[in-house]
Amino acid sequence: MNQTLGFRIWKHRLLYLFLLPCIVSLLIFAYYPMYGAVLAFKDYKYNLGILGSPWAGLKHFRTFISSLEFWEVIRNTIVISGLKILFCFPAPIILALLLNEMRLPRYKRVIQTMSYLPNFVSWVVVVSLLTVIFSPYGGVVNSIRNLLGKDSIFFLGEKRFFYPLVVFSDIWKNAGWGSIIYLSAISGINPELYEAAVMDGAGRLRCTWHVTLPAIKMTIGIMLIFAVGGILNAGFDQILLLQQPANMQISEILDTFTLRTGLLYGRFEYATAIGLFKSIFGLLLIIITNHIAKKYFEVGIW
Numbered sequence: 001m002n003q004t005l006g007f008r009i010w011k012h013r014l015l016y017l018f019l020l021p022c023i024v025s026l027l028i029f030a031y032y033p034m035y036g037a038v039l040a041f042k043d044y045k046y047n048l049g050i051l052g053s054p055w056a057g058l059k060h061f062r063t064f065i066s067s068l069e070f071w072e073v074i075r076n077t078i079v080i081s082g083l084k085i086l087f088c089f090p091a092p093i094i095l096a097l098l099l100n101e102m103r104l105p106r107y108k109r110v111i112q113t114m115s116y117l118p119n120f121v122s123w124v125v126v127v128s129l130l131t132v133i134f135s136p137y138g139g140v141v142n143s144i145r146n147l148l149g150k151d152s153i154f155f156l157g158e159k160r161f162f163y164p165l166v167v168f169s170d171i172w173k174n175a176g177w178g179s180i181i182y183l184s185a186i187s188g189i190n191p192e193l194y195e196a197a198v199m200d201g202a203g204r205l206r207c208t209w210h211v212t213l214p215a216i217k218m219t220i221g222i223m224l225i226f227a228v229g230g231i232l233n234a235g236f237d238q239i240l241l242l243q244q245p246a247n248m249q250i251s252e253i254l255d256t257f258t259l260r261t262g263l264l265y266g267r268f269e270y271a272t273a274i275g276l277f278k279s280i281f282g283l284l285l286i287i288i289t290n291h292i293a294k295k296y297f298e299v300g301i302w
Contacts, residue, residue, distance in 0.1 A: 040273035053269075060273035069257065080234040083167055085227050091171045092178030093220060097208055099179065100186050115176025126169055130242075131156060134165075155248040165242060170235065181223065185216040195202040204249040221299030229286030232278045254278050 009016060033051075040060055042053040064070055095115060102108040118126070133140050134155035142152040155161045189212065197207045213220075236255035243251045254274065262271030286301075294300035 001120060037272065038278055039269050040276045042269055044269040056269070058131075060270050061277060063270065064274055064277065069252075072249070073252055073254055074255045076250055077232050077234045079250075080163070080166060080239065080253060081231040084170055085224075085231070085234070087167045088170045088174065089227050091175040091215045091223065093182055093216075095175050096179040096182035096186060097212060099183060100212065101208070113302055115179065116174070118173045119177035121173065123173075123241055126173055127238075127241040130165065130169060152302070156242065157244045159247045159250055160240065162247045162251055166235070166238065169238065169242075182216055182219060186212060186217040218299055221293050222301055225286065225289045225293055225299075225301055228289040229282055231285060232282050 039050055041056060041058070042050060043056045043059075044050065045053045095110045099108060099112060099115075102111070131139075134142070136142050136152040136154045139152075141155070145152060152162075153167065193211050193215070194207055197211050208273065232254055234253045234255070236253075236259075239251055239253050240256050240259070243256065255278075256280075258271045261267050261274065290300045290302065
């Protein structure tokens with residue numbers, strides 16, 4: 001068996017050579033940094049390094065869970081992620097269904113291209129655009145308000161506008177790119193199913209409801225499992241750039257709190273413990289969600 005495997009590897013050595021850069025980069029950037037997770041169980045001393053520092057056990061995990069910031073940070077993270085699942089997760093599905101119903105290929109391609117473009121714009125540029133649009137000093141929205149005789153509003157600095165801006169900017173940036181997966185699933189549906197539905201008297205809306213959606217149920221379920229599993233990933237880049245002193249109470253999430261704790265205060269072991277806590281909790285969520293989805297919806301990633 002070993003000789004056969006070795007012979008096959010040697011026979012296709014050029015193909016494996018193409019894989020080598022990917023494997024090396026995976027080992028260097030994905031597996032090697034995992035050694036740093038040991039820091040979460042250490043009382044880190046700069047002069048002793050990670051391995052030389054004394055063990056602290058679960059001290060940092062207990063400190064984080066019993067801290068005053070724990071519930072506030074967890075609540076903010078879950079609220080923002082929950083809003084994204086509620087509003088942003090269905091957006092690519094709805095866009096894919098609307099694009100699928102377009103009958104003019106030229107306009108369909110134009111709209112698809114326009115919806116994909118925001119994905120290639122960094123969050124720095126997106127937040128800069130939001131600042132220009134909603135700025136109280138010459139912003140487009142406030143200029144219109146001033147013309148109507150109303151006072152300017154600092155949209156990016158007020159707590160009540162933070163969640164709507166997060167949801168709106170996330171949909172604008174990611175909905176088009178996310179719709180690619182659903183459009184691919186829709187393209188694999190047997191056209192005879194639509195013909196049978198039309199012969200039974202179904203219109204376009206009923207075809208969508210009774211043919212298209214059931215056919216892509218598996219894809220939606222798998223994407224939902226990943227979305228729920230990543231509920232503690234509330235969008236680091238986006239939230240960090242939208243944070244203002246005025247909205248910090250509702251915008252401080254696990255990722256930004258970890259960054260602030262590690263880099264600003266130099267508590268590297270504490271920040272590592274928070275990051276490890278988040279990863280373990282996310283893995284448990286994926287396992288639980290996958291089990292529930294398989295049991296009740298017959299959809300799962302394993």
